[in-house]
Amino acid sequence: MQSDRPGDSTTPGEQPWLTIVGIGEDGWDGLTAPARRAIESADIIFGGARHLSHVPAVGKAARVTWPSPMAPAVQEILTEHRRQRRIAVLASGDPMLYGVGVTLTRELGMGEYRVIPQISAFSLACARMGWAAAEVTLISLVNRPIEQLNRYLCPGQRVVIYSEDGATPRAIARLLTDSGYGSSMLYVFENLGGSTENHREAIACSWSIERCGDLNLIALLCAGNANARPLSLVPGLPEEVFETEGQLTKREVRAATLARLAPLPGEQLWDVGAGSGTIGIEWMRTHPSCSCIAFEVHDERARRIMMNAKRLGTPALRVIVGTAPATFDGLQSPDAIFIGGGLTSESMFEECWARLKSGGRLVANAVTVGSEATLATRQKVFGGELVRILVARAEPIGNDLGWKPMMPITQWTVVKP
Template identity: 65%
Template sequence: MTSAEHWLSIVGIGEDGWDGLNNEAKQAVTSAELLYGGVRHLALIPVSGSSANRILWPSPMAPAVQQIVAEHRGKRKVTVLASGDPMLHGVGVTLTRGLVATEFRVIPQVSAFSLACARLGWPMAETILITLVSRPVEQLLRHLYPGQRLVIFSEDGSTPATVARFLTKSGYGASELDVFENLGGSSERNISELAAIWANEQCGKLNLMAVLCASDTSDKPPSLAPGLPDDAFDTDGQLTKREVRAVTLARLAPLQNQTLWDVGAGTGSIGIEWMRLHPSCSCIAFEAREDRAARILQNAAQLGVPSLKVIQGTAPTTFASLRSPDAIFIGGGVSNDNLFEACWAKLAPGGRLVANAVTLQSEASLVARHTIYGGDLMRMMVSRANPIGGSYGWRPMMPVTQWTVTKP
């Protein structure tokens, strides 16, 4: 094999099987030395179509994916079969991460996402794609608002019933739910019903869902903009208030595919709102108290970001072996010099650190660090109108001093 040749082919295959493959895809299969795939994928390749050693994906797949790169990279011709478009929530994404583009060739088929939108006449650019394969159903909450179109990849045949119950419980029982079984094959079938009266506990194992969201009430869904109402969170009082939270998120400046550390997370509001801004944003919340750590997970699930990670224990001892984050918010332990130094050491170059202080001692710590590290210092003083007898008056909240700094 010359250096100019790709050693890895990733072939998308649909329910129409071998006959649906183009010549390039068939050539990738017939010329392979090793052919990887699931039971269904390998069964779609006739014996005459490939003399390669057929290797069934183990469960979990991760070790086999690592083995392909570690043992066969540049040495053997490997072809991997995947459903539809391998780069759309497929194995192609995992396999090619870290490879040079000249090492592989991806030959996609029409994706199930594209087929579902075509069947319903939905514009793909206006439809949200979500996968529930090995992921919690609570992530749907972030996307629920009237008129939203969702295409959902199912874990198995029970997923549609789970989704229907979840939609109903979440106040979206009026949503139209279409389940497509064996999409693109000769046995394709569509089941359509409202989520609230969904009666199919078990659909075909190979299925996906399309949901046209409709609310059961006139209540507005929570905005994705920072600054959710304080009562959106279950809290014991350790909560960054709405106005301060919105400013703090603006200073943290979330970007796609970035990770936040929320240190001394309390209720978890900062990390939760960080993750709500985009599905690719991630957060690790550090919280010493067990009850608060459990409450953070509960709040994250109820607000549609169940993948938020909580590490319970005393920082910074819990930082060991973790990858550097893109941003850090210190909400608790601001006066702790060891904590700050550990955070600063872990923060990635170009990363943002934001710390809030409400006591004189913690404010003094921020002022001292500002002198050394630079950045911006500001003080927020918020007052809310509250009833006083038959009238209203301003009730001031505790002023908050905020320090923002970017690591060189």
């Protein structure tokens, strides 16, 4: 049967030329018979030095240790060796769980490869802790910023963390303590699943080990101190959690704006005229696979956006400094666009509309009379919905409270055909 996957040009009955074998710290002894046969029959075996050391001298395969970075070797496999050699790739545990298997199979047809997974370090950690795996969050800090952990901090949260190296546990303990979660428990497993497996544990604020073994995994049980401030993933965070110099969308308007932008997993937002970065940050907090490019003309604001993004667990947010729409060149089309500034510029809107994917959402908020008139004019041409948002907050008046209205916001939402 022909597969409809991108890049699949296989024919019925074709044998896989690539086998990706998961291997644990128990090495060769822990492999299944099919995994051993795939390695023994390979022409070339690729793997990390640690993985290759687990495999005895079997067959006649050449052995290639992954270079750093790995990209050239991955490209070699997918071009020079594709369908020309029998290739075996060794990977840690489950190759499709933050592993090289994801990279290798992305553009291959299903008939070209076979994946033989081993039990993952994540599953082993959950088993050691007695945690239900379906209720545990997994994140990887391998070649990824540590600040992403901030998105998951709340009392009672259980997290398994793939470490970058031996210094990661101490860095996490410091981050937790600084964030008001110093009472959290850290359980560090070194060489998990192997004969030299070791376990360390301590409260984050009292962690004293400078460096653990480089091959380690962390199980984290979050506990907040009195100064901890858990933050919901539902849009509309309090203004005070953002550093700002005034360019900030108020929380009520922000929540309404995100509802109209309607983020879905894997989608990308362009935040044009990002100010403090609030819209893009909250977009990315809705799901870890959501991404955002923030466009900001001022260097200081761009710096502030990244500071907010790191503090709120979205360090992968990308900021482009410069004048839009000139800064749009070379970028892939986004799924949604929020225009927070430059509404009266005809070229700005035209470029945003041209770049937006078909079916994408564009949301623009107007405060001034001039920008409101611009939205009304464009709504007549492009359709969509116009909404006026009126918010008043109760504030003290003498010994009582009175309503203080915020500036009204006119919001236009339109979907590109």
